[in-house]
Amino acid sequence: MAEENGLFIYGIVPADVEPTPDAEGVGNPPAEVTAIRHGELAALVSEVGLEEPMGRPADLTAYERLLDGTAEIAPVLPVRFGTVVTGADAVEDLLAAHQERFAAALAELEDRIQYTVHGRFDEQEFISGFLADNDAAAGLAEQIRGRSEAASREQRIRLGEMISQAVELRREAENRALVDAVGRYAVADAARQPSHELDAVNVAFLVGVDDEEKFIGAVEEFAEQRRELIRTRLIGPLAPYDFISAHQLVE
Structure with a gap:
C-alpha cells in the first residue's frame, strides 16, 4: 500500500x-x-x-x-x-x-530580524564570588570541606539551595541589565526560559536592519564587561520565533 x-x-x-x-x-x-x-x-x-x-x-x-x-x-x-x-x-x-x-x-x-543573546555563568567563578560575599554560605562550604558526601549531606543540600537561589536572583538582574544595555537598538525584546541551571541571560530581541551593527556592538560591549563570569553568545540572525505568538497558526 x-x-x-x-x-x-x-x-x-x-x-x-x-x-x-x-x-x-x-x-x-x-x-x-x-x-x-x-x-x-x-x-x-x-x-x-x-x-x-x-x-x-x-x-x-x-x-x-x-x-x-x-x-x-x-x-x-x-x-x-x-x-x-x-x-x-x-x-x-x-x-x-x-x-x-x-x-x-x-x-x-x-526589515526586522531576531537575535538571541544567551549567556551561562562560569560555575567556578560564580561560586567563588558568592562564597566571598556570603558568610553563611562560606561557613557551610567550610563544614563540607574534607568530609564525605554522606557525613555532610545536610550542609551540601543547604549550600546547593543557597547557590541555586543566588543564581536565579543574579539571572534576573543580568537579564534586566542586558535589556537596559542593548534594548535601545531593538524594536522589542522577549525573555526566554533558562535552558540550563547556570544560565545567566537568555533574551530574544527583534532588531531593525538599520540598527543591526549598533545592536551587535552593544552586545559585544555587554559581554566584554562580564567575560570572566559569563560566557555570552549572540545567536542570529534568526526568524522571529519569539515574536509571533499573536500570529501562531496552530495552537
Missing part, C-alpha cells in the same frame, strides 16, 4: 518570495521546498509522508535553517514545527482565512 503524503508547512511569507533551488526541507533525503500562493501571501512547504516520524534533530535543523535563511531576505512568520496538512487546498484555505492578519504581521516584520 502506497504511503500517503501531506505538506509540511514552514512559514508564511509575501507572495513574491521564491525558495532557492538549493533549499532543503525535512526528511531523508531532504525534500524539495516549494511555495503555495494565495493573494498577497505564500506558504513555504515540502512533501512529507503522513506516517513518517517527525521531530528528529535533523528535521528541526532543516526547519530552522530554512526559516533563518528566509528571514535574512524577507519577512517570515514561522509556523509551529511539525505542522502538516493534507494538501495544497488546505494550505490555500489557511492563507485565505487569515489573509489580512498574516499580511499585517508580515508588514510589521519587514
Whole structure:
C-alpha cells in the first residue's frame, strides 16, 4: 500500500518570495521546498509522508535553517514545527482565512530580524564570588570541606539551595541589565526560559536592519564587561520565533 503524503508547512511569507533551488526541507533525503500562493501571501512547504516520524534533530535543523535563511531576505512568520496538512487546498484555505492578519504581521516584520543573546555563568567563578560575599554560605562550604558526601549531606543540600537561589536572583538582574544595555537598538525584546541551571541571560530581541551593527556592538560591549563570569553568545540572525505568538497558526 502506497504511503500517503501531506505538506509540511514552514512559514508564511509575501507572495513574491521564491525558495532557492538549493533549499532543503525535512526528511531523508531532504525534500524539495516549494511555495503555495494565495493573494498577497505564500506558504513555504515540502512533501512529507503522513506516517513518517517527525521531530528528529535533523528535521528541526532543516526547519530552522530554512526559516533563518528566509528571514535574512524577507519577512517570515514561522509556523509551529511539525505542522502538516493534507494538501495544497488546505494550505490555500489557511492563507485565505487569515489573509489580512498574516499580511499585517508580515508588514510589521519587514526589515526586522531576531537575535538571541544567551549567556551561562562560569560555575567556578560564580561560586567563588558568592562564597566571598556570603558568610553563611562560606561557613557551610567550610563544614563540607574534607568530609564525605554522606557525613555532610545536610550542609551540601543547604549550600546547593543557597547557590541555586543566588543564581536565579543574579539571572534576573543580568537579564534586566542586558535589556537596559542593548534594548535601545531593538524594536522589542522577549525573555526566554533558562535552558540550563547556570544560565545567566537568555533574551530574544527583534532588531531593525538599520540598527543591526549598533545592536551587535552593544552586545559585544555587554559581554566584554562580564567575560570572566559569563560566557555570552549572540545567536542570529534568526526568524522571529519569539515574536509571533499573536500570529501562531496552530495552537
